[in-house]
Amino acid sequence: MCGLQYKMPLVPNGLVVEDETYIDDAIQLTVRAMADFAACPSCGVSSRRVHSRYIRNVSDLPSSGRAVRLLVVTRRFRCQATHCPRRIFSERFGDTVIPVRIQRTARLDGLVPHLGLALGGRPAACFAKRLMVPVSNDTLLRVVRRRALPRVEPLNIVGIDD
Numbered sequence: 001m002c003g004l005q006y007k008m009p010l011v012p013n014g015l016v017v018e019d020e021t022y023i024d025d026a027i028q029l030t031v032r033a034m035a036d037f038a039a040c041p042s043c044g045v046s047s048r049r050v051h052s053r054y055i056r057n058v059s060d061l062p063s064s065g066r067a068v069r070l071l072v073v074t075r076r077f078r079c080q081a082t083h084c085p086r087r088i089f090s091e092r093f094g095d096t097v098i099p100v101r102i103q104r105t106a107r108l109d110g111l112v113p114h115l116g117l118a119l120g121g122r123p124a125a126c127f128a129k130r131l132m133v134p135v136s137n138d139t140l141l142r143v144v145r146r147r148a149l150p151r152v153e154p155l156n157i158v159g160i161d162d
């Protein structure tokens, strides 16, 4: 124990649960954003005019020995700003909740590099499976490689007199 009192909500912040289903060793939660508006990623203007909805499949941290899958009801909004070139946009949940183009919540995604770095690709994938964390060997390797890339420091300009 690290001595910290730590409470983690059932679903990431900003989401509310609409439905729950138990399927074998998994819990499937249908969730949606709490807010009834979203900001256009191009112009930043908020909109409440919903165009349509679709489902994003996202994995979350396991709960009570079961994998947790989120069916995230994602809305497409009409941008109402007259100067904006974007007519329709999908709501975003924030990089600390559900990052764009990643099928894991941020709190689950934060574990992946630790597993990969501690155990390596295939052993980490086996351990992740036992932990009910749905992550493949390829994903572990990709995340570790991305983290291992050397940072490119900006070149200092060195004068001829230095």
Ligand SMILES: [Zn+2]
Binding pocket: 040, 041, 042, 043, 044, 045, 079, 080, 081, 084, 085, 086
């Ligand atoms: Zn816009």
